Structures are given as C-alpha cells and as structure tokens.
Amino acid sequence: MTAPQSSAPPTADLLARLAALLGPSGILTDSSDIAPYCTDWRSLYHGRAAAVLRPAGTAELAQAVALCAEAGVAMVPQGGNTSMVGGATPDESGRDIVVCLSRMNRVRRIDPLDHTMEIEAGVTLKAAQDAARDAGLMLPLSISSEGSAQIGGVLATNAGGNNTVRYGNARELVLGLEVVLPDGSVFNGLRRLRKDNTGYALRQLFVGSEGTLGFITSAILQLQPQPRAVEAALCAVADASAALTLFAAFRDQDPALIQAFEYMSGAGMELVTRLVPGASLPLAEAAPAYVLVELATPRRNADLRAALEDVLAGMFEAGTVSDAVIAESEGQRLALWKLREEHAEAQRRAGASVKNDVSVPVSRVPELIDRASAACAALIPGIRPAPFGHIGDGNIHFNLVQPEGMDPADFLAQDHRIMDTVAAIVRELDGSFSAEHGVGRLKPYMMPDWRGDAELATMRRIKDAIDPHGLMNPATLFPPAG
Numbered sequence: 001m002t003a004p005q006s007s008a009p010p011t012a013d014l015l016a017r018l019a020a021l022l023g024p025s026g027i028l029t030d031s032s033d034i035a036p037y038c039t040d041w042r043s044l045y046h047g048r049a050a051a052v053l054r055p056a057g058t059a060e061l062a063q064a065v066a067l068c069a070e071a072g073v074a075m076v077p078q079g080g081n082t083s084m085v086g087g088a089t090p091d092e093s094g095r096d097i098v099v100c101l102s103r104m105n106r107v108r109r110i111d112p113l114d115h116t117m118e119i120e121a122g123v124t125l126k127a128a129q130d131a132a133r134d135a136g137l138m139l140p141l142s143i144s145s146e147g148s149a150q151i152g153g154v155l156a157t158n159a160g161g162n163n164t165v166r167y168g169n170a171r172e173l174v175l176g177l178e179v180v181l182p183d184g185s186v187f188n189g190l191r192r193l194r195k196d197n198t199g200y201a202l203r204q205l206f207v208g209s210e211g212t213l214g215f216i217t218s219a220i221l222q223l224q225p226q227p228r229a230v231e232a233a234l235c236a237v238a239d240a241s242a243a244l245t246l247f248a249a250f251r252d253q254d255p256a257l258i259q260a261f262e263y264m265s266g267a268g269m270e271l272v273t274r275l276v277p278g279a280s281l282p283l284a285e286a287a288p289a290y291v292l293v294e295l296a297t298p299r300r301n302a303d304l305r306a307a308l309e310d311v312l313a314g315m316f317e318a319g320t321v322s323d324a325v326i327a328e329s330e331g332q333r334l335a336l337w338k339l340r341e342e343h344a345e346a347q348r349r350a351g352a353s354v355k356n357d358v359s360v361p362v363s364r365v366p367e368l369i370d371r372a373s374a375a376c377a378a379l380i381p382g383i384r385p386a387p388f389g390h391i392g393d394g395n396i397h398f399n400l401v402q403p404e405g406m407d408p409a410d411f412l413a414q415d416h417r418i419m420d421t422v423a424a425i426v427r428e429l430d431g432s433f434s435a436e437h438g439v440g441r442l443k444p445y446m447m448p449d450w451r452g453d454a455e456l457a458t459m460r461r462i463k464d465a466i467d468p469h470g471l472m473n474p475a476t477l478f479p480p481a482g
C-alpha cells in the first residue's frame with residue numbers, strides 16, 4: 001500500500017531556510033512568478049504551489065530536498081513543462097513545492113571516443129542535440145517539443161519520439177544517471193560503461209518514473225555517429241495499410257537506413273496547413289494520408305538518394321504511393337518536418353482535443369485507426385479524428401478534435417468516455433494506453449485496470465521503499481490508494 005499522501009504545507013520558517021540556502025534567484029514565492037509553473041502546456045490542469053525552487057547545482061538541490069523531506073513537504077519536479085499528461089503540474093492544494101532544474105544547464109563533457117555526453121537535467125533537448133552535433137556526433141532523440149523539453153523531464157518520462165524506430169526510447173540511450181533521492185541523499189551512478197553488471201540497474205528505475213522516485217540531476221547519454229547523408233520524403237498514401245506497405249519496402253531494402261517513419265492523416269495535415277503560419281503542402285493535391293520518411297547513414301559514399309528513389313519508384317508502380325516530394329535542401333527537409341511537428345500545435349489552435357497516445361503492434365495500426373475512428377464518431381457526432389505519429393514503432397497519437405462549434409468545456413467533460421472507448425480497442429489489439437507520454441495526472445485512473453494487481457502492487461512497493469512518505473510528485477502515476 002502506498003503511503004497516503006500526508007504532506008504538510010511549507011511553513012514560513014521552511015521557506016526562509018530555503019531562501020537562505022538558494023539565494024534570491026533560487027526561489028520564487030510571489031504568486032505571479034509562480035503562476036506559469038502551475039499550468040500545463042495543454043491547459044488541462046491549473047494547480048497551485050507554495051514556492052518554486054530553482055537550485056543551481058546537485059548539492060544545493062540535495063540540501064533543499066532534505067529540508068523539504070524533514071518538513072514533510074511534497075515536491076513536484078518540472079522541466080520544460082511540456083508534459084502532455086499534466087505530469088509536472090502541482091495539484092490544487094497549494095501545499096506542493098515545484099522544483100525546476102533549468103539553472104542546471106551545462107553540457108559537462110563529450111567524449112568522442114566513448115561516444116558519450118555528460119549533461120545536466122536543465123539542458124533543453126535541442127541544446128543537447130546541438131552540442132553533440134558540434135562535436136561531430138549525434139544525440140538521436142527527437143521530439144516535437146525539443147526546443148523547450150529538458151533532459152531531466154525527457155528521461156523521467158522515457159520520451160520516445162521520431163527516431164525510436166532506429167535508436168530506441170530515451171531509456172536505451174542512458175548509460176549513467178545521478179539522482180537526488182526523496183530524503184536528499186544523492187545516488188551517483190554517472191558511469192559511462194557499456195557493460196556494468198553489478199546488481200540492479202537502478203538508473204532504469206528512475207527513467208520513466210515520472211518524478212515519483214527522485215530528481216534526475218544529470219546523465220551520461222550514449223551518442224551516435226553523425227550521419228553523412230540524410231534524405232527525407234513526404235509521400236501521399238491512401239491509408240495506414242499503404243503506409244505500412246511502404247514501411248515494409250524500406251525495411252526490406254535496408255532497415256539500418258530508416259531514421260524516422262511518421263504517419264499523418266489527411267485531417268491532421270489539413271489542420272496544420274490551415275492553422276500554422278508558413279506551413280503548406282508541397283504536393284499537387286491533398287491525400288487521405290501521408291508518410292514522412294527519413295533515411296540517414298554515417299557511411300561514406302552511400303548513394304542514399306538512389307536508395308530512396310528506388311523504393312519510391314517501386315511503390316509508385318505498385319500504386320501504394322500516389323505522389324511524393326523529396327527534400328532537395330536542408331531547408332526543404334526542415335519544412336517537411338514542420339508539417340509533422342506542428343500537428344500538436346495545429347490541434348491546439350483548432351479547439352479542445354483529447355489525446356490518446358497509444359501503441360499497438362505495428363501490424364495492427366490500420367485496424368486501430370479504422371475501429372477507433374468509427375467508435376468515436378458513434379460516440380460524439382462531428383468529432384474530428386486526426387491520428388498521426390510514429391507508425392514505424394506502432395505508436396499512434398489517436399487525437400480527436402472537438403466538433404466545430406461545440407463548447408470546448410463540454411467536449412473535454414467527455415474525455416474519459418473518449419479515452420476509454422479508444423483504450424478498449426487498444427486493449428483488444430494487445431496495445432498500451434500510454435506509449436510515450438506517460439501516465440501523469442491524466443491517466444492514473446487507468447492503472448488498476450491495465451496494470452493488474454501484481455504489477456501495480458510491485459510498483460507501489462518500489463515507490464514506498466524509495467519515497468516512504470509519498471512526497472515525490474504525489475498526484476502523478478499512481479491512482480489514490482484505498
């Protein structure tokens with residue numbers, strides 16, 4: 001049984017001690033300064049916090065955590081505040097303290113021979129990618145929010161994104177981790193070893209734990225060689241089945257070349273091109289669905305363009321692809337990616353939306369899209385399914401935009417009905433109700449049903465062992481005990 005949430009509100013004395021420890025730039029207590037930290041990117045949650053801490057380093061954070069723990073005050077870690085499931089937003093009690101590591105933003109070292117990077121939690125993913133590239137290497141993790149998302153949050157949520165199909169999720173990139181535990185002690189696992197069988201791989205416990213077990217403060221990440229050639233194409237297809245036929249053709253040619261393989265519905269693309277300034281479709285006409293495929297290789301003298309054209313020619317002939325455009329410059333490649341990466345923003349502009357970040361075995365994606373679209377249309381007439389995402393690893397963002405003209409609040413009031421309808425189909429297809437966004441505050445209610453007694457009980461025992469007083473991110477991941 002998880003310890004009941006029994007956190008205390010911070011006293012004036014605790015806040016004074018934290019202020020003395022962290023200095024004026026390390027603590028915010030003014031309500032207008034705190035406000036941006038109390039709402040999530042999607043505006044689903046509007047919490048309250050007693051203070052925001054912004055420590056400058058691990059030692060400072062460790063001391064601050066020890067003070068909070070001693071006082072029984074709950075802490076909510078927050079990185080770039082880009083969670084899709086409210087996982088970094090404090091609850092409404094006003095007792096929690098938000099802890100933000102954005103001042104811990106140094107890339108400490110890059111070891112070219114080891115292919116590793118030691119990096120602090122507050123570095124944005126984009127800055128980390130740039131640092132790796134400047135060193136002639138690549139950090140192969142790419143998500144739509146990479147300009148704001150920070151390494152600490154990316155690891156705490158085990159982010160996936162566009163390159164999972166080739167390099168895996170964040171978890172696969174983590175060799176070492178430093179964590180401040182809920183009592184203020186520091187677990188220093190900053191080892192950069194490929195082989196290290198010395199007991200439990202504790203670092204993996206913290207990756208994906210959504211801030212419920214401690215604060216990830218820095219990490220050793222595994223890098224890849226920088227590709228010498230990259231080719232991207234946007235392809236028009238009839239549906240998700242055709243997209244998978246195309247995927248199979250690229251995989252059959254050489255699976256090691258596929259760096260990203262993304263699906264977009266015609267409805268999603270229409271929202272992007274209509275609502276996002278500067279986004280336009282580079283094809284003669286709109287299609288029912290699209291694939292953005294990116295090939296990349298570090299090999300010298302590889303004719304990647306020929307490889308891309310070879311598969312596309314075969315697929316044109318077979319009628320699988322009806323039109324396609326190949327990026328002729330880096331600018332065009334980025335323009336193609338903009339069409340994909342602006343999907344979430346376009347949906348936000350279109351009104352309220354319900355997101356279902358789900359995964360199924362790759363082969364079952366077409367059935368998922370067909371069945372879930374029909375079921376949601378039967379549930380709420382006029383609902384606008386706009387599925388898109390990482391079809392190459394079976395992860396579809398089965399997002400639904402509110403019917404035109406409906407009150408957004410009325411639509412959002414039905415979010416559980418919609419999510420449960422989609423989830424029931426996902427379950428029949430042997431999938432997961434949360435592929436890469438995590439559980440956050442949005443989906444803990446689904447945990448008992450999906451994770452069964454033994455699995456959830458084991459998670460609770462781990463939580464209780466590491467955070468016995470339930471002080472770390474208490475509203476996230478676990479359903480209320482009892």
Ligand code: MLT
Nearest residue numbers: 144341343344355357397
């Ligand atoms: C993406 O891949 O763009 C995201 O995970 C966003 C979303 O689900 O809306």
Ligand code: ZN
Nearest residue numbers: 161389397436
């Ligand atoms: Zn995604």
